[in-house]
Amino acid sequence: MGEKVFMQGNQAMAESAIRAGCKLFFGYPITPSSEVPEYYAKAMKDRPEENIMFVQAETEVAAFNMVAGAVSTGHRAMTATAGPGFDLGQEAMSFMSAADLPAVVVEVQRPGPGDGEILAAQGDYFSAVKGGGHGDYNNLVLAPYSVQEMCELMQESFELAEKYCNPVVLLTDATLAKMRESVVIPDYKELPKPEDITNSLTGKKGREAHKVATCGDGAVQWEEFNLRLQAKYKRIAENEVRYEAKNMDDADIILVAYGSMARVCESAMKMAREEGIKVGMIRPISLWPFPDVAFEGITGKKFLVVELSAGQMVQDVKLAVENKRDVTFFGKLGGTTPSPKVVLEQIKKLV
Amino acid sequence: MKKELLFSGIGGQGVITLGETLCDAAIKAGYNVTFVPFYGQEKRGGRTMCNIVISDGIESPIISEADIMLIFDDRSLGDYQGLVSPNGKLIINSSMVSVEENVPDTVDVRKVPFNDVAVEAGNPKTANVVAMGYIAKLLPEVPFELIQEFVEKSFAAKPKLIPVNIKALSMGYEL
Amino acid sequence: MKTIYEKPQVFTDAITTYCGGCGHGIVGKLIAELIDELKLQENGILVWPIGCSCLSDRYYDMDNFMALHGRAPASATGIKRADPSKFVLCYQGDGDMVSEGMAEIMHAAIRSEKFSVIFINNAIYGMTGGQMAPTTMLGQVASTAPYGRETLNSGYPVQMAELMATMPGVVYSERVTVTSPANVAKCKKALKKAFELQLEGKGLSFVEVLSPCPTGWKMAATKSLDYIDEVLTQVYPLGVKKDASKEEN
Numbered sequence: 185m186g187e188k189v190f191m192q193g194n195q196a197m198a199e200s201a202i203r204a205g206c207k208l209f210f211g212y213p214i215t216p217s218s219e220v221p222e223y224y225a226k227a228m229k230d231r232p233e234e235n236i237m238f239v240q241a242e243t244e245v246a247a248f249n250m251v252a253g254a255v256s257t258g259h260r261a262m263t264a265t266a267g268p269g270f271d272l273g274q275e276a277m278s279f280m281s282a283a284d285l286p287a288v289v290v291e292v293q294r295p296g297p298g299d300g301e302i303l304a305a306q307g308d309y310f311s312a313v314k315g316g317g318h319g320d321y322n323n324l325v326l327a328p329y330s331v332q333e334m335c336e337l338m339q340e341s342f343e344l345a346e347k348y349c350n351p352v353v354l355l356t357d358a359t360l361a362k363m364r365e366s367v368v369i370p371d372y373k374e375l376p377k378p379e380d381i382t383n384s385l386t387g388k389k390g391r392e393a394h395k396v397a398t399c400g401d402g403a404v405q406w407e408e409f410n411l412r413l414q415a416k417y418k419r420i421a422e423n424e425v426r427y428e429a430k431n432m433d434d435a436d437i438i439l440v441a442y443g444s445m446a447r448v449c450e451s452a453m454k455m456a457r458e459e460g461i462k463v464g465m466i467r468p469i470s471l472w473p474f475p476d477v478a479f480e481g482i483t484g485k486k487f488l489v490v491e492l493s494a495g496q497m498v499q500d501v502k503l504a505v506e507n508k509r510d511v512t513f514f515g516k517l518g519g520t521t522p523s524p525k526v527v528l529e530q531i532k533k534l535v
Numbered sequence: 536m537k538k539e540l541l542f543s544g545i546g547g548q549g550v551i552t553l554g555e556t557l558c559d560a561a562i563k564a565g566y567n568v569t570f571v572p573f574y575g576q577e578k579r580g581g582r583t584m585c586n587i588v589i590s591d592g593i594e595s596p597i598i599s600e601a602d603i604m605l606i607f608d609d610r611s612l613g614d615y616q617g618l619v620s621p622n623g624k625l626i627i628n629s630s631m632v633s634v635e636e637n638v639p640d641t642v643d644v645r646k647v648p649f650n651d652v653a654v655e656a657g658n659p660k661t662a663n664v665v666a667m668g669y670i671a672k673l674l675p676e677v678p679f680e681l682i683q684e685f686v687e688k689s690f691a692a693k694p695k696l697i698p699v700n701i702k703a704l705s706m707g708y709e710l
Numbered sequence: 711m712k713t714i715y716e717k718p719q720v721f722t723d724a725i726t727t728y729c730g731g732c733g734h735g736i737v738g739k740l741i742a743e744l745i746d747e748l749k750l751q752e753n754g755i756l757v758w759p760i761g762c763s764c765l766s767d768r769y770y771d772m773d774n775f776m777a778l779h780g781r782a783p784a785s786a787t788g789i790k791r792a793d794p795s796k797f798v799l800c801y802q803g804d805g806d807m808v809s810e811g812m813a814e815i816m817h818a819a820i821r822s823e824k825f826s827v828i829f830i831n832n833a834i835y836g837m838t839g840g841q842m843a844p845t846t847m848l849g850q851v852a853s854t855a856p857y858g859r860e861t862l863n864s865g866y867p868v869q870m871a872e873l874m875a876t877m878p879g880v881v882y883s884e885r886v887t888v889t890s891p892a893n894v895a896k897c898k899k900a901l902k903k904a905f906e907l908q909l910e911g912k913g914l915s916f917v918e919v920l921s922p923c924p925t926g927w928k929m930a931a932t933k934s935l936d937y938i939d940e941v942l943t944q945v946y947p948l949g950v951k952k953d954a955s956k957e958e959n
Contacts, residue, residue, distance in 0.1 A: 208791065208792055210791075237791050237792075239791060242813050242817035245813070246781070246817065250784050250785065252781075252788060253789040253792070254791060255792075256775055256789060257788075257789055276778065362572055364555070364571075365568065365596070385773040386793070387753045387755070387796060388752055388771070393773055395776070396776060397776040444596065447593070447594075447596060449595075451599075522597075523597050525599030526599075
């Protein structure tokens with residue numbers, strides 16, 4: 185185990201990515217994600233022995249397509265952006281999922297719509313989880329809630345992307361990105377050889393030619409192509425559900441939250457229990473696939489879904505619970521995060 | 536143990552640096568620490584505020600009520616005084632703040648002229664370090680020696696400034 | 711019997727979908743010949759656009775990347791930066807490069823990316839049914855300019871080879887065509903130069919090819935060739951626009 189350091193979320197995450205063997209970063213600076221490209225730009229010069237390559241792209245459109253090209257060669261690559269940049273990357277997200285490209289994208293949420301603000305928000309759940317691009321595809325979406333978890337999931341994202349040949353979105357928010365916290369940065373990881381990555385473009389020496397292509401050739405071929413993709417998404421859905429459930433056994437009220445909001449809810453849960461209110465919590469870590477299983481068979485309890493949005497994840501919760509009338513929503517818009525005390529007041533309304 | 540702190544001022548007053556140094560010391564003391572900065576849109580002269588949570592376990596990085604609130608300018612007082620805990624301590628830099636606070640009587644309000652003390656210490660720029668010393672006294676959970684160690688570390692690149700800052704820190708602690 | 715010509719080895723047995731009289735096939739054959747001659751098949755990655763050439767992965771027995779519309783230079787950047795040891799060819803048409811992907815090609819040139827770009831300029835959108843391109847001539851009829859392109863509404867044709875020649879990051883820029891055996895030979899020479907400059911690790915090398923589109927132009931194949939020689943070359947003059955390959959780095 186390494187030493188504990190006090191580090192900003194974005195920077196700790198960038199260091200973890202480098203240690204996961206992601207030596208290629210393509211990005212367009214946008215608040216609150218800019219510390220990630222800045223970290224890579226500095227590392228490229230300060231650590232020449234690690235062969236780090238940072239390219240500041242002209243747009244997020246280009247950055248995402250650069251990542252697509254880079255990962256097609258079997259090397260690990262990523263970009264990091266905020267909501268407005270993720271919008272521009274959606275075309276490439278659809279493409280990369282269809283083309284089986286193991287890209288990793290960090291999205292640091294800030295409040296929209298439009299240009300918006302640079303504070304914390306969770307209003308990009310739909311665009312990350314439901315796939316804002318065209319066609320039937322899914323991103324594997326992971327939502328950490330601490331700087332430590334950001335670092336660990338950052339590293340795992342590359343492995344998952346390669347395992348399933350699909351883009352992985354690490355969905356954070358301005359609070360997690362800007363927050364400093366004590367963290368043990370995970371160690372350097374063993375890397376697969378580019379030639380060992382499925383369908384990687386390494387030159388056809390000694391093998392059949394590989395191609396990255398998503399162009400249809402008639403309805404029959406295209407349906408087959410789509411069904412193969414659906415089989416991929418099904419494999420992910422069956423194997424990669426992640427969540428954390430706490431104090432569920434005796435709970436009358438179950439909080440549901442992810443990311444920095446889950447962090448607040450956990451404190452609210454403790455405060456409630458100190459006052460004798462039996463509160464539990466489900467924290468989805470994989471947002472797609474959504475942890476439906478965490479809600480199965482739970483009856484006679486109330487769910488309070490708390491988000492920094494007008495109500496996005498709550499739709500998935502309603503699909504997952506036995507009785508959607510058990511679900512209450514509390515959301516905050518504009519960039520302020522409700523404190524544990526504010527969440528506690530909401531809990532008390534349900535008692 | 537769980538302590539929630541909020542420091543707020545104007546960019547350049549060193550409020551964020553103060554918060555970070557306190558966090559370093561608290562981590563070394565073995566606590567879980569979170570530090571969330573909030574910046575204004577403007578790069579200089581804008582307002583800077585931070586939430587600090589020092590605790591045994593994992594907690595919300597967003598505070599409910601400040602056990603200790605440090606205010607370095609008028610507008611910060613107006614905006615954040617509602618977040619001070621009824622049993623909390625509100626520390627106002629009276630060298631910089633001219634408006635009156637409006638908090639429940641149970642709040643322990645301390646008005647301290649940090650800038651004047653800094654001048655006395657020998658450098659007007661050390662007002663934030665004086666404040667750090669003052670907070671160290673109110674937060675015995677984080678040993679003063681550790682805070683001193685990290686104040687020294689933060690001036691490692693400018694060793695000439697260490698003595699005056701240590702003096703400012705001690706003067707704040709003795710207030 | 712003596713063999714005087716063989717199909718390039720890198721070609722698969724697939725039949726192209728190009729129309730009769732189209733220039734893509736000629737350029738495609740020259741690329742294949744050069745891949746054989748320069749031995750690039752096993753160490754090259756071809757990056758293709760959206761457009762008539764978007765089924766090219768079927769024609770070349772080597773690693774292919776079929777990029778999104780206009781984004782080929784961005785994806786080629788990712789590929790070349792990830793693995794500079796590879797020969798990377800970026801092939802684009804006028805709709806792909808000059809309309810949808812103007813930012814991507816300009817910034818690849820600004821960054822002086824170390825790959826080669828072939829630009830097929832047929833002054834029209836061939837694949838999708840003859841709509842106006844940024845390179846469509848003034849007065850030229852297209853399905854989205856049914857009475858001919860007007861400057862008032864649609865501005866002016868874009869001269870990419872000249873534009874690229876102004877960029878410090880571009881090491882070579884030439885405009886060629888394929889209207890006669892002599893012009894085809896010149897085209898091959900330009901492509902070879904561009905490929906070799908990449909292999910030498912120089913900056914972006916760019917070749918624009920004025921290419922006939924008899925279907926899109928609603929013209930007989932032979933007349934299309936005359937149209938290039940007599941009309942297109944007036945706005946798009948042939949020749950080397952920049953050769954910085956001999957300058958000191």
